Amino acid sequence: MxxxxxxxxxxxxKFSIKVKEQLYTKTSQFQQIDVFDTYxxxxxxTIDGLVMITEKDEFIYHDMITHVPxxxxxNIKSVLVIGGGDGGTVRELTRYKTIEKIDMVExxxxxVDASREHFQITACKLDDERVSLYFEDGIKFVEGKENIYDLxxxxxxxxxxxxxxxxxxxxxxxxxxxxxxEGILVNxxxxxxxxxxxxxxxxxxxxxKNIFPIAEVYQAHxxxxxxxxxxxxFASKKLxxxxxxxxxxxxxxxxxxxxxxxxxxxxxxxxxxxxxxxIETGAF
Amino acid sequence: MxxxxxxxxxxxxKFSIKVKEQLYTKTSQFQQIDVFDTYxxxxxxTIDGLVMITEKDEFIYHDMITHVPxxxxxNIKSVLVIGGGDGGTVRELTRYKTIEKIDMVExxxxxVDASREHFQITACKLDDERVSLYFEDGIKFVEGKENIYDLxxxxxxxxxxxxxxxxxxxxxxxxxxxxxxEGILVNxxxxxxxxxxxxxxxxxxxxxKNIFPIAEVYQAHxxxxxxxxxxxxFASKKLxxxxxxxxxxxxxxxxxxxxxxxxxxxxxxxxxxxxxxxIETGAF
Numbered sequence: 001m002x003x004x005x006x007x008x009x010x011x012x013x014k015f016s017i018k019v020k021e022q023l024y025t026k027t028s029q030f031q032q033i034d035v036f037d038t039y040x041x042x043x044x045x046t047i048d049g050l051v052m053i054t055e056k057d058e059f060i061y062h063d064m065i066t067h068v069p070x071x072x073x074x075n076i077k078s079v080l081v082i083g084g085g086d087g088g089t090v091r092e093l094t095r096y097k098t099i100e101k102i103d104m105v106e107x108x109x110x111x112v113d114a115s116r117e118h119f120q121i122t123a124c125k126l127d128d129e130r131v132s133l134y135f136e137d138g139i140k141f142v143e144g145k146e147n148i149y150d151l152x153x154x155x156x157x158x159x160x161x162x163x164x165x166x167x168x169x170x171x172x173x174x175x176x177x178x179x180x181x182e183g184i185l186v187n188x189x190x191x192x193x194x195x196x197x198x199x200x201x202x203x204x205x206x207x208x209k210n211i212f213p214i215a216e217v218y219q220a221h222x223x224x225x226x227x228x229x230x231x232x233x234f235a236s237k238k239l240x241x242x243x244x245x246x247x248x249x250x251x252x253x254x255x256x257x258x259x260x261x262x263x264x265x266x267x268x269x270x271x272x273x274x275x276x277x278x279i280e281t282g283a284f
Numbered sequence: 285m286x287x288x289x290x291x292x293x294x295x296x297x298k299f300s301i302k303v304k305e306q307l308y309t310k311t312s313q314f315q316q317i318d319v320f321d322t323y324x325x326x327x328x329x330t331i332d333g334l335v336m337i338t339e340k341d342e343f344i345y346h347d348m349i350t351h352v353p354x355x356x357x358x359n360i361k362s363v364l365v366i367g368g369g370d371g372g373t374v375r376e377l378t379r380y381k382t383i384e385k386i387d388m389v390e391x392x393x394x395x396v397d398a399s400r401e402h403f404q405i406t407a408c409k410l411d412d413e414r415v416s417l418y419f420e421d422g423i424k425f426v427e428g429k430e431n432i433y434d435l436x437x438x439x440x441x442x443x444x445x446x447x448x449x450x451x452x453x454x455x456x457x458x459x460x461x462x463x464x465x466e467g468i469l470v471n472x473x474x475x476x477x478x479x480x481x482x483x484x485x486x487x488x489x490x491x492x493k494n495i496f497p498i499a500e501v502y503q504a505h506x507x508x509x510x511x512x513x514x515x516x517x518f519a520s521k522k523l524x525x526x527x528x529x530x531x532x533x534x535x536x537x538x539x540x541x542x543x544x545x546x547x548x549x550x551x552x553x554x555x556x557x558x559x560x561x562x563i564e565t566g567a568f
């Protein structure tokens with residue numbers, strides 16, 4: 001018997017991974033969570049049949065969603081993570097001694113439970129004393145909050161299901177208010193390559209641009225996400241992710257990273273022309 | 285009936301593309317050449333069951349294999365292309381009025397014939413008057429040549445079958461000799477992500493480093509190649525691809541490109557730590 005996990009990138013494009021065994025499956029109030037052991041990628045966490053993280057390359061996503069804002073502003077002390085139930089984003093954040101407080105708001109406790117059981121590689125710092133876990137709706141959590149967080153990271157699923165509200169103008173506006181004077185908002189922002197993903201990215205970028213004075217998009221090579229070309233949004237009240245980067249200061253911290261470095265930080269904001277054009281014109 | 289083209293990235297990872305119809309198949313003296321019409325990627329050219337180019341994203345590969353060396357040295361006049369039977373590399377080169385002579389050496393005439401018939405998008409400039417086509421073995425072609433080419437582009441298949449000899453020390457040494465004083469060698473250099481590909485990349489990089497004083501690796505997002513994270517080798521006698529880039533000069537040419545721009549040129553050389561480490565230590 002052969003067991004294969006297959007993700008449909010479009011109706012006519014599929015990515016398939018041979019599975020040793022299924023380790024976990026549960027349908028929560030919000031979504032279906034599965035964990036597989038695979039030959040190539042080690043353990044694989046999926047939500048509603050989409051790859052969230054794999055042991056082999058989770059470091060790429062988590063490096064890029066945390067170290068880019070942290071290097072842009074090394075004075076960040078208070079962080080809100082929305083989503084990120086696997087814990088990888090929190091793990092990277094806890095490496096900064098300067099961070100005093102991390103609120104993590106994950107709507108689905110089952111994702112955290114599954115990760116604690118099968119993904120210690122990412123969930124290992126969820127009990128750090130600076131971390132407060134809230135199993136709540138992130139959209140409601142930010143409502144009414146003012147001037148509290150130096151950084152908000154939206155580590156969400158795709159904009160379908162429970163993740164949908166995390167891609168709305170109202171949510172971004174509430175994030176703006178919840179941020180301090182030099183606040184930064186980072187969000188995972190889909191791929192520019194397949195039409196449905198790209199259109200979500202374009203929509204999200206447009207909304208963010210209308211609210212934040214600085215709104216940029218950056219990219220990473222994540223082989224287990226559709227197309228392998230993945231984007232993140234960087235929105236900010238004051239600091240520019242390239243012009244205000246103090247590379248020396250970040251390098252002096254001596255953090256070892258497998259993907260991120262400060263040259264790559266700058267390079268990640270140099271988008272291909274076709275992606276820049278998409279964002280500027282709003283057309284795929 | 286459903287027709288799917290499937291490429292095995294490893295024994296346990298597959299990428300599948302739904303096909304409208306097969307347009308062409310021929311087994312030449314060297315390899316099997318197929319052309320498919322697909323829903324997502326338009327036409328698809330494969331050699332021995334591996335994606336060479338698709339209509340949807342060939343521009344990424346061809347932009348990165350030509351404009352990076354051309355922007356580094358805008359005085360390039362004489363170019364040798366080895367492989368590249370689809371014509372896309374030659375198409376991009378012919379956009380430079382300053383190039384006087386392009387020799388293209390493709391071992392397999394069948395690839396050119398198939399491309400002329402089905403890939404006018406890439407083959408459209410093969411009859412440019414500056415282009416000389418040689419259906420010969422590129423390895424033998426460079427033997428004994430001295431101080432002739434300002435740029436050699438190795439636009440090869442993977443290092444199995446007829447492409448194998450294009451990844452040897454002897455071949456790189458002959459390229460060095462065939463190059464002029466400021467000569468540049470660019471080669472497609474596999475992916476860093478899957479073990480077999482990465483090991484080829486490491487081997488090739490090491491050999492090139494032993495011969496050329498400047499040897500760098502750069503990357504691009506090519507969604508239809510394994511992992512989507514693709515590398516190119518840049519080797520040079522004198523010019524450094526980042527330090528010697530005159531971005532203004534290239535931008536003054538006014539060439540429209542869908543992927544390449546001079547910021548991205550610099551960013552492409554900012555490799556992730558795990559890739560840098562692989563190249564430095566020689567270990568996957």
